[in-house]
Amino acid sequence: MGAKLAAYFVKAEQLGGVLGKVRLSGLTRMTTTQALNVDDTPELVALFEKSLDALRSDSRGAGPAAAAPSSSRAPAMGQASADAATLRRHIGVYLDLMTQRALLQGDLRETARRVDEAASQALDVERVSVWLLDDARTRIESIDLFERAGHKHSSGVQLSQADFPAYFAALATERTIAAHDAHTDPRTQAFSKGYLTPLGIGALLDVPIWVEGRMIGVVCHEHVGRARTWNADEEQFAYLMSAFVALTAERVARR
Numbered sequence: 001m002g003a004k005l006a007a008y009f010v011k012a013e014q015l016g017g018v019l020g021k022v023r024l025s026g027l028t029r030m031t032t033t034q035a036l037n038v039d040d041t042p043e044l045v046a047l048f049e050k051s052l053d054a055l056r057s058d059s060r061g062a063g064p065a066a067a068a069p070s071s072s073r074a075p076a077m078g079q080a081s082a083d084a085a086t087l088r089r090h091i092g093v094y095l096d097l098m099t100q101r102a103l104l105q106g107d108l109r110e111t112a113r114r115v116d117e118a119a120s121q122a123l124d125v126e127r128v129s130v131w132l133l134d135d136a137r138t139r140i141e142s143i144d145l146f147e148r149a150g151h152k153h154s155s156g157v158q159l160s161q162a163d164f165p166a167y168f169a170a171l172a173t174e175r176t177i178a179a180h181d182a183h184t185d186p187r188t189q190a191f192s193k194g195y196l197t198p199l200g201i202g203a204l205l206d207v208p209i210w211v212e213g214r215m216i217g218v219v220c221h222e223h224v225g226r227a228r229t230w231n232a233d234e235e236q237f238a239y240l241m242s243a244f245v246a247l248t249a250e251r252v253a254r255r
Contacts, residue, residue, distance in 0.1 A: 027051035106251035116146035
């Protein structure tokens with residue numbers, strides 16, 4: 001299995017510590033656990049090698065500045081500092097979830113609750129939810145929806161493939177659905193009238209949950225307000241939240 005792929009995470013950690021591992025996971029769309037459970041195919045090895053090269057390049061370019069920054073570089077450095085702070089927050093949430101007993105014990109609903117709360121805080125979004133696909137693979141049902149304003153959890157909402165075919169097609173074929181303007185994105189615009197507009201949602205960041213090669217559900221991050229451009233670090237973090245749910249689902253399936 002993926003011993004060679006998993007070794008790349010060791011190299012990434014040597015390059016950049018925990019941050020290096022998280023970066024590699026984002027570039028390859030795969031966690032260490034997932035890498036251990038897939039074959040070391042030439043295509044995946046090439047992907048990991050290319051991603052590690054990108055990390056090496058970033059590492060070489062991240063040396064200390066020779067002098068104080070000029071005024072023209074100050075805004076860029078300020079943005080870089082803000083991005084680094086955001087990434088540190090994401091890593092902190094990720095590491096905190098790693099210690100959660102619900103994940104280790106295979107409690108899927110409790111894992112969903114904790115992931116939803118953590119993602120809402122880390123990504124600064126009002127609503128986060130986990131949905132599972134039914135056995136007939138024709139609809140998804142929420143097992144937990146967290147609304148940050150009232151610190152409220154709920155479940156039981158269902159969405160049918162027949163009503164939203166473009167969205168379900170995207171779930172089956174795309175790793176991340178980053179709908180910066182959910183009302184106009186062809187994958188999510190069918191939700192506009194009946195779901196997005198009444199709730200004031202302007203952007204969606206949805207990540208399918210994959211277990212053993214099958215899509216079993218989705219983690220949805222819903223931004224209340226105007227359209228929002230999701231950046232690469234936010235997409236990476238959302239993917240990791242999906243991976244947490246997938247890991248728990250795997251443990252439930254193996255009982």
